[in-house]
Amino acid sequence: MDPTTAVEMLTSRYPHWIFWLSDIGRVWATSRDERVPAECRIAVDADTADELEHLVIDQERLRGRTPAPRGPEFKTGDLR
Numbered sequence: 001m002d003p004t005t006a007v008e009m010l011t012s013r014y015p016h017w018i019f020w021l022s023d024i025g026r027v028w029a030t031s032r033d034e035r036v037p038a039e040c041r042i043a044v045d046a047d048t049a050d051e052l053e054h055l056v057i058d059q060e061r062l063r064g065r066t067p068a069p070r071g072p073e074f075k076t077g078d079l080r
Helices: 003-013 049-062
Strands: 017-021 027-031 043-046
Touching: 003 017, 003 027, 003 049, 027 049, 043 049
Parallel strands: none
Antiparallel strands: 017 027, 027 043
């Protein structure tokens, strides 16, 4: 899967987050929430889309939201 498609898939699953690919190939997510609880992070990043999705799911749970069901697994190396 190409990086653009992976970012689009994550964006469609998690509307409370903005996703993008950095110049060095890491994938990032930034919260759209106006207020972020102290135990939560405003931004998370990872080497792969799969790793990032796990981080976003954890953040959604900390915010008291039920995360979107996981879609097809991203292959190792997606977004690299």
